[in-house]
Structures are given as structure tokens and as C-alpha cells.
Amino acid sequence: xxxxxxxxxxRSFGKDNLITHVLRGxxxxxxxxxxxxxxxxxxxxxxxxxxxxxxxxxxTEGEIVVDGTxxxxxxxxxxxxxxxxxxxxxxxxxxxVPDLSARENIMMPLLMRGEDWEKATQKSDRxxxxxxxxxxxxxxxxxxxxxxxxxxxxxxxxxxSPKIIFADEPTANLDSIxxxxxxxxxxxxxxxxxxxxxxxxxxxxxxxGVHRIIYMEDGVVVKEEKLREL
Amino acid sequence: xxxxxxGLLLGLRQIQRASLWTTSLIIFVMxxxxxxxxxxxxxxxxxxxxxxxxxxxxxxxxxxxxxxxxQDHILETNSFVREIATYPEISTYSVRYKSGGTLEANYKxxxxxxxxxxxxxxxxxxxxxxxxxxxxxxxxxxxEGEYLNPNEEGYILIGIYYIEEYAQQFGDVFDTxxxxxxxxxxxxxxxxxxxxFIVKGIIESKVDEVNLATYIPEREFRRxxxxxxxxxxxxxxxxxxPSDNAxxxxxxxxxxxxxxxxxxxxxxxxxxxxxxxxxxxxxLGTFIGSIGIIVASITIFIIIFINxxxxxxxxxxxxxxxxxxxxxxxxxxxxxxxxxxxxxxxGALLTYGFLVPYFKENPIQxxxxxxxxxxxxxxxFYKFIVLFIITLIAGFIPAWLIAKQNTLNAILGxx
Numbered sequence: 241x242x243x244x245x246x247x248x249x250x251r252s253f254g255k256d257n258l259i260t261h262v263l264r265g266x267x268x269x270x271x272x273x274x275x276x277x278x279x280x281x282x283x284x285x286x287x288x289x290x291x292x293x294x295x296x297x298x299x300t301e302g303e304i305v306v307d308g309t310x311x312x313x314x315x316x317x318x319x320x321x322x323x324x325x326x327x328x329x330x331x332x333x334x335x336x337v338p339d340l341s342a343r344e345n346i347m348m349p350l351l352m353r354g355e356d357w358e359k360a361t362q363k364s365d366r367x368x369x370x371x372x373x374x375x376x377x378x379x380x381x382x383x384x385x386x387x388x389x390x391x392x393x394x395x396x397x398x399x400x401s402p403k404i405i406f407a408d409e410p411t412a413n414l415d416s417i418x419x420x421x422x423x424x425x426x427x428x429x430x431x432x433x434x435x436x437x438x439x440x441x442x443x444x445x446x447x448x449g450v451h452r453i454i455y456m457e458d459g460v461v462v463k464e465e466k467l468r469e470l
Numbered sequence: 471x472x473x474x475x476x477g478l479l480l481g482l483r484q485i486q487r488a489s490l491w492t493t494s495l496i497i498f499v500m501x502x503x504x505x506x507x508x509x510x511x512x513x514x515x516x517x518x519x520x521x522x523x524x525x526x527x528x529x530x531x532x533x534x535x536x537x538x539x540x541q542d543h544i545l546e547t548n549s550f551v552r553e554i555a556t557y558p559e560i561s562t563y564s565v566r567y568k569s570g571g572t573l574e575a576n577y578k579x580x581x582x583x584x585x586x587x588x589x590x591x592x593x594x595x596x597x598x599x600x601x602x603x604x605x606x607x608x609x610x611x612x613x614e615g616e617y618l619n620p621n622e623e624g625y626i627l628i629g630i631y632y633i634e635e636y637a638q639q640f641g642d643v644f645d646t647x648x649x650x651x652x653x654x655x656x657x658x659x660x661x662x663x664x665x666x667f668i669v670k671g672i673i674e675s676k677v678d679e680v681n682l683a684t685y686i687p688e689r690e691f692r693r694x695x696x697x698x699x700x701x702x703x704x705x706x707x708x709x710x711x712p713s714d715n716a717x718x719x720x721x722x723x724x725x726x727x728x729x730x731x732x733x734x735x736x737x738x739x740x741x742x743x744x745x746x747x748x749x750x751x752x753x754l755g756t757f758i759g760s761i762g763i764i765v766a767s768i769t770i771f772i773i774i775f776i777n778x779x780x781x782x783x784x785x786x787x788x789x790x791x792x793x794x795x796x797x798x799x800x801x802x803x804x805x806x807x808x809x810x811x812x813x814x815x816x817g818a819l820l821t822y823g824f825l826v827p828y829f830k831e832n833p834i835q836x837x838x839x840x841x842x843x844x845x846x847x848x849x850x851f852y853k854f855i856v857l858f859i860i861t862l863i864a865g866f867i868p869a870w871l872i873a874k875q876n877t878l879n880a881i882l883g884x885x
Contacts, residue, residue: 296790296878316877317794324792331881335787339483349791351476380487396791 242305243404243436244270244293249302251288262288263299264459272403274470275430275437277447280456286440287408289456293438294327294406295319307403324352328397328435330407330426334389336381336396342368343377346396353400367395371425387418394425398435405429407439411446419446476793477800484777484801485808493809499769500813500861501820506762507853508821511755512843516829518748521839524676526736528606531563532715533722534739535705535731543701545730553727554707559718561710564605567596567691568703571660573632573684575647578655590632590645594658595683596691605708608673611680615652615671618687626656626667627685630674640837644682658684660694676839705731756853763857767864770809774802775868782872786880789873799869806865810858818854821845 251263262285270276270293278286291297292304295311304311307326314322329335336345346364347357355363365377371391373384381389390410397405407426411419427449430437439450447453451470455463485493526532535550537543544550547565554560576588599618603609608627609617613636618625630636634648650656650669657666667686675681692698709715715735722733778785785798826843833840872880879885 291878296881320789320792320794320877323790327792329791331787335784335790335881337480337483337784337788339480339487344479344483348476348479348788348793351479352472352793352797354472 241272242269243272243274243307244268244438245305246293247303249289249292249299249304251285251292251297252300262459263292265302266459266461268293268454268461270436270438271470272436273430273434274452275427275450276439277450277453278438278440278456279442279444279447279453282442284456285459286442286456290406290408290438290440294329294404295323324349324400326403328400328402328405330390330393330397330405330410332409332412334381334386334393334413336389336392338381341378341380342373342384342392342395345381345392346399349396349400363399364395367399368392370398371395372421385418387414387421390414390418390422391425394422394429398429398433401433402435404436404438407437409440409442411441411443419443423449473794473796474800476797477804480788480797480801481804481808485805496769496773496809497812497816500766500809501816502813503762503766504814504817504854504857505820505825507756507759507857508817508845508850509825509843510758510762511752512821512845513829513834513841514751514755515748516842516844517834517836517839518744518751519844520833520836520841521676522740522744522748523842524839525679526712528608528611528675528677529679529706530736530739531605531706531708532712532736533560533707533709533719534734534736535707536734536739537703538730538732543697543699543703544705545701547702547705548700550727550730551705553725554705554722557718557721559709559711559714559721561708562601562604563705563707564597564601565688565702566602566704566706567688567695567697569594569660569691569695571658571684571694573628573647573656573658575650575654575656577657588647590647592628592632592645592658592684593682594660594691594695595685596688596695596697597685598688599685602685605706606680608680608685611673611675612671613674615669618670618685620687623687623690624667625670625686626658627671627673628656628669629681629683630672631678631681632684633672636672636674658686658694663694665690665694676837759853763860766857767860770806770861770864771868773809774806774865775871777805778802778868778872782875782880783883785873786875786877786882789877790881795873798873799866802869803862803865806861807858809865810861814854814857818850821850822847 246266246268249263249266252259252261254260266289278289280286292299298312309322311322343364346367347360350360350363368374368377371394373388373391410422414422423446426437429435441447451468453465454461535544551565554563571592571594572589573592574587574589599620618627631644632646633650634646637644637646652669652671654669655666656669657664673680709718719733719735727733788798789795826845829843833842
């Protein structure tokens, strides 16, 4: 069953004669529980595609249905709520709030979903335990290494058990060992908790554990490679 | 509610993790703004309040009894005084007789009888020296000489505005006699009657009414002015609790005493121009203070704007992971509230813990008053509320401007 269906997605920037067409009509289906990597050279449009699928941006044309909801016509408020309740994000540079401890960073979306303080604390601590950061609950982001910060970001993404996790080049700022650990974590999440993961990466070795790789070039999908069965 | 909870967490943590120096500086600016708002108008109003307090202390007391509009004197003064003496709420009073006369000095040394005489038109006040001193502390206002002795006759106290050497600092405003010292002889002429007095003392006060008076014992006044009915012109009363003066007046009126005299509280007796000046000073002070508020609100706006702008990407990420925009705005409003509350609390502590007591002990010396710092807690509270609300708005607007930006643009740092 498809959890993401995108039809004829186009995204352009600028106006009049200065329009840049970044996505030129993309059709994508992603099945529930699938781990998909989007790859391509710089400027291929892979991140832009991910922003459309992850409800962070609105396509110029096309239709996107995520978890049964047509997200294109949602209001800003509805998009925010949708992201909160359905999606999890791992950004390239961790994107943690510097004033909050690791635990508090993870608690934010949980509290926003209406969970009480105690339950949110328990869930965030458990998520930190799951990513191998037990005992670092009270550390500020500045007191953690890059790899640890990215693990906190993953813990934040998984703590509220979202249906889909979007990871935008999650290994880009990490050394190879930390990068591998992050990919292992995402793979483990996908395998054990059957969460759908959509990851943008430009390093093929990090994409070897995924179900499918989508290759992009100049704003279109040029190839798909199935690595393993769902 | 959820947004409030998240906003509180974010706001508190931002305050907690902010640079101590920056936070201290912002709080200091807010404290100065608060002081500017309270102290400037407080000192301006305090000048008038100081004058009012001086008049209340040295001249009029808490309740003022004067003649009815259609009468020359307070009717049945003796009975009136006997009645008020029974009021337990009244701690002391003084009965005054007042009239005009001509004071002449240096007449014994005058050789040229065709030359100008050294005279001044004066207000003569007949008092019971003991009662008056108990009521207004008149005996403590002497700059030269001694106070009247109730057992002596033929002595006079003169206010400084009638003496050229003292009054000349105010220009040629007052009608004066010159070269007078205690022990000198002067004469007072009322109609056809002239009586000599020895100057017993010279009185100086912040209150014009005292400086523009001459005092003689009431017995001599009644004889000089032929006031044999013993009806006085003014009775001033001090109540045990000054703030209870209105109820004392009400009680006196209920007893029917207002048929004999006009009975007013000190506040009712205040001249309208004084109230107008006080209100004008208050408005002026508030206006000057308002400039301070505008400066502070701009400061807060810039601080919050820079703060929010430097965290634009984090704000985008928070929105990206599903945090409501309101929560982010609340976080910045909480910061602004923290600055306003801390600054105002410090300002209030400084005002009521130090400045008000200091100016009470060391009033600012003005010719017409001992200037105090007037900081009525109720007015202060209202001004604080204004400062607080404006600060919140100044904190909200930049947060709103940044938080409403496109989420993805904020995350990617795009314009």
C-alpha cells in the first residue's frame, strides 16, 4: 500500500524570464514501511523533491497524497499539524534548538501533541536510550559531538512514532564512522518498527541498505534501483 | 494551552542560556525606563506635594474652618471651639483672628518728616501662641529672635516677606519694611488706632501664608481690632489620623456646625490652581516618561528582532517539526515580559526602598517647597502596566515578523 503518491510534481522558482524549473514533472510512489533513498548530483533536485513530499514546501504543479491526505491544498496551520502528527525529520545539520537539553529537544513535538510532561520525559529518555545516548539527557547540543547531535535529531524524529521519517543528507556533516552509525540506526528503525524512511543522500555506500534508490538528474527521475524486497 | 506550555519552555530556556551580561544590560535599561517613568513625574509632582505638605503642616492642618460666605467671622466661635474640643478624632487645633493693618518701622530714627515713611500693609494674625505652636510648630520657624510668650504683651512676630533684607531675593514683589531685628520697636496701625510692638522674632517658612503674616497674641488682637464678640476668622484642626479628615468633617456637619462656619477638608480647601499645576506636572512628567517608554520599546524590539533573526533557522526548524507559530511568538513575548518585570521590579525596589525614603529625609530645596519624590503606588502600578504591555508588544512584533516567514525559507536561510 502506498503511503506517498506524487503525480506530475513540478517546482519552479523565480518569475517572468528568470524562472528556474527545479522539478520538471515527477511521479513517485512510496510504499508503507519502505526505505527509499533519493540520489543524484548536486542541483539534481533531490532535496527539493523531499521538501515537497515532506510538506515543507508546496509544488508549483502536481498532486501529492501522503498517508491518505492530499497535502497540496492544506493551509499553513494544517500543514504544521500534519507534520507534527505524521512526519519526522532528520536534517543535515541536526537542527537542534541550542537552548534546550537533548531531552527537551525531543520533548518539544511530544508536548505539542498534547502529551503530559512526565510521559514526554519518559518517551524522550527512551528514544535517547534507543539511539545510544543513555545518560546524556541533560546535555545541551553544544556539549555533544556531531554524531551524537544527529542521533538526538533521530531520537526526536522517532520519539513520537511518526509514520514517515524524512532524512535530508543525515550523514553529510559526519565522519564515516558516525555516518555509518546513523544509517544503521535508520535501517534498524525501518526494519524493527516498520517506519517508512525517505532519505536524500549523495553517497551510494550509505544507501546500500535501503529497499530502493531513486536517481534524479535535472529535475526528473532518471532511474530506480531496487536493492531488496520490502 | 499546548502552545503556551511550549512557549514557556522555550522562552525560559532562552532566558536561562542567554549571556548574563546582555541580560543584565537589558534589565538595566528597563530599570532606567521604569525610573524615568516614575521619578521624573514623581519629582515634578513631588514639588507640589511638598508644598502641599508644608501648607498642611505649617498653615492649614487637616480640616479648615472659615467664615460662611455671607458672614464676616465664624459665628459663635466660643461654642464652636467647645464643641470641637470634644471630638476624640481631633488631636489639636488653633483659633486665628485675621485682619489687615499697616506696619511701620524706623519711625523713631526718622528725621525728615516730609519724607516717605517705612511702612508695609500687613496681615495681622491673632493667635494663642501655645495652641498655634502645637498646631503648626510656628515656634520652630524662627530665623531670628524668640517665640511669643503667652504671658507677655506688646510683642510681634513678623514673616520674612515683610522685611526687605529677606524679601529682596524675590525681587520687588512684596511690600516691606527695612532694617528690622528682634528687639526693635515697630508700630501697627489699624484705622485710627496705633499700637507699638517690640519685634520678638522673625519667621521663615516654605509657606507663603506664613511668610506673609504678622503674629500677635489673640487678646491684643481683639483689643486692637475691637473684636469683643471673640468670633474668629479661621480655625485650623489637626486630626489624629490625617486621612480621616473627611469623616471628621462629615461628623461636624452632621452635628450642625456648618451653620456657623464653612467646614472643609484640607484637600477641599486647596486652591484650584495648585491642583491644576499638580495635574499639569503629572501630565508633563508622564509625557517625558513616555519618551523613555518609546526608547525602551524600540530597544526591546531591536533586541528581540536580532535575537529572533539570529534564530530564524531554528524557528523554521521548530515550525518544520510541527511546533505551532504561536508557541514561538509566546517564547519571545515571555522574554520581553521577563525583561520588563525584572527591570520594573528593580526600579520599584530602588524607588520605594531608596529614592522615596531618601528624598523624604533629604528633600530637594525649592523656595516654595521641600521637594519630595511622589510615587503613589496606585499610579506607579498603572504606569508599570503601560510599560509592561508596550514591552510585550515590542517583543511580540519582531517574533511575529520572523515566525510568519515561510518555513522552508527559514530552514534554508533563504530570503
